Amino acid sequence: MSLDELRRRIDQLDENIVKMLAERLSIAESIGHEKAAGSTPPIDPGRERKVLDHAISIASAGGMTSDEITEIYRSVIKLARQRQEVSVAFQGEAGAYSEAAALDYFGSRSVATACESLEDVFKKVENGNVQFGMIPIENSVEGSISRSYDLMLESDLMVAGEINLRVNHCLIGNPGSTLDGIKRVYSHPQALGQTGHFLRQLHFELIPTSDTAGSVKLLKEKGIMNGAAVASERAAAIYGMKILARDIMDNPNNFTRFFALGGHDAPPSGDDKTSVVFAVKHKPGALYDFLRILAERKINLTKIESRPTRKKAWEYNFYLDFEGHRQDEKILFALPSLEEHTLFFKILGSYPKAKSEGN
Numbered sequence: 001m002s003l004d005e006l007r008r009r010i011d012q013l014d015e016n017i018v019k020m021l022a023e024r025l026s027i028a029e030s031i032g033h034e035k036a037a038g039s040t041p042p043i044d045p046g047r048e049r050k051v052l053d054h055a056i057s058i059a060s061a062g063g064m065t066s067d068e069i070t071e072i073y074r075s076v077i078k079l080a081r082q083r084q085e086v087s088v089a090f091q092g093e094a095g096a097y098s099e100a101a102a103l104d105y106f107g108s109r110s111v112a113t114a115c116e117s118l119e120d121v122f123k124k125v126e127n128g129n130v131q132f133g134m135i136p137i138e139n140s141v142e143g144s145i146s147r148s149y150d151l152m153l154e155s156d157l158m159v160a161g162e163i164n165l166r167v168n169h170c171l172i173g174n175p176g177s178t179l180d181g182i183k184r185v186y187s188h189p190q191a192l193g194q195t196g197h198f199l200r201q202l203h204f205e206l207i208p209t210s211d212t213a214g215s216v217k218l219l220k221e222k223g224i225m226n227g228a229a230v231a232s233e234r235a236a237a238i239y240g241m242k243i244l245a246r247d248i249m250d251n252p253n254n255f256t257r258f259f260a261l262g263g264h265d266a267p268p269s270g271d272d273k274t275s276v277v278f279a280v281k282h283k284p285g286a287l288y289d290f291l292r293i294l295a296e297r298k299i300n301l302t303k304i305e306s307r308p309t310r311k312k313a314w315e316y317n318f319y320l321d322f323e324g325h326r327q328d329e330k331i332l333f334a335l336p337s338l339e340e341h342t343l344f345f346k347i348l349g350s351y352p353k354a355k356s357e358g359n
């Protein structure tokens with residue numbers, strides 16, 4: 001076949017592919033309406049796994065690799081998710097990193113509601129005002145967000161998903177301001193911490209606030225010309241502000257991990273994690289005994305974190321993430337023995353592992 005003929009063939013195929021993709025997306029939209037009517041969670045990782053496996057099995061017969069079809073289907077499913085409207089609450093103002101995480105995870109069609117505090121995010125989901133809450137859990141440079149952990153302990157909400165987001169901080173000021181004229185910098189303490197080197201070099205006075213994008217909004221509303229905020233490029237665009245410096249993080253590999261919280265956790269997807277919180281008896285080897293069960297059963301621990309119980313001084317709760325779903329046989333059989341070694345034990349949820357270290 002000549003080049004022209006081959007290209008004509010591609011054009012014909014594309015016509016069919018596009019028509020079929022459009023039809024597939026519109027079916028996903030109808031499924032979204034059905035789910036909303038029945039209060040079913042929009043994202044179904046188990047079904048997504050089956051869809052992908054099905055596509056892989058057909059593709060290999062047609063001479064396509066599993067990697068090739070997986071790349072295409074990840075995009076198709078992501079777009080299908082975006083056709084299904086989800087309501088999600090986040091802490092901060094429009095332009096916050098949590099909002100970006102929510103839109104990335106649930107799709108740009110989802111309705112993201114800004115909340116003043118993390119407590120409000122929990123309340124909105126608990127009261128049924130929104131389907132999900134997107135909360136930051138830990139940052140790869142500054143560590144855990146302790147308030148999120150403390151709130152999860154008290155709440156009945158469950159972890160239904162996780163997403164890692166690359167954090168690219170900018171220094172943002174009012175239009176007309178210059179870097180030389182900046183005296184004070186406003187932002188969330190985590191963001192000030194992640195850009196400490198840059199900020200100290202320029203001898204700015206640091207003003208901690210409750211969120212990054214809210215600081216940009218404050219500068220705008222008050223017309224502050226000698227102040228700047230550490231926030232995302234998106235926050236600068238939303239409020240029509242000027243970027244004075246880009247990529248000001250101490251460590252360019254700056255990621256934040258977020259949890260999507262809902263009324264229940266996610267069904268098994270085949271590649272999951274489980275988060276639990278527990279306390280052990282005050283006796284030698286108590287934590288070791290607990291961890292030994294995981295080691296013996298070859299359950300891979302991905303994170304451990306301790307927080308004061310705040311009931312008694314120097315007593316701690318442990319937060320643990322491990323690979324596997326609580327319904328997977330290996331985990332299901334380990335749970336009673338794990339629980340036996342604790343004073344209290346709570347499953348925060350099982351959810352599909354984030355697809356990447358950060359987007």
Ligand SMILES: O=C(O)C(=O)C[C@]1(C(=O)O)C=C[C@@H](O)C=C1
Binds near residue numbers: 042076081
């Ligand atoms: O089957 C569904 O429940 C759908 O919503 C469709 C679909 C898909 O595109 O295949 C999209 C999102 C869900 O997470 C699972 C699958």
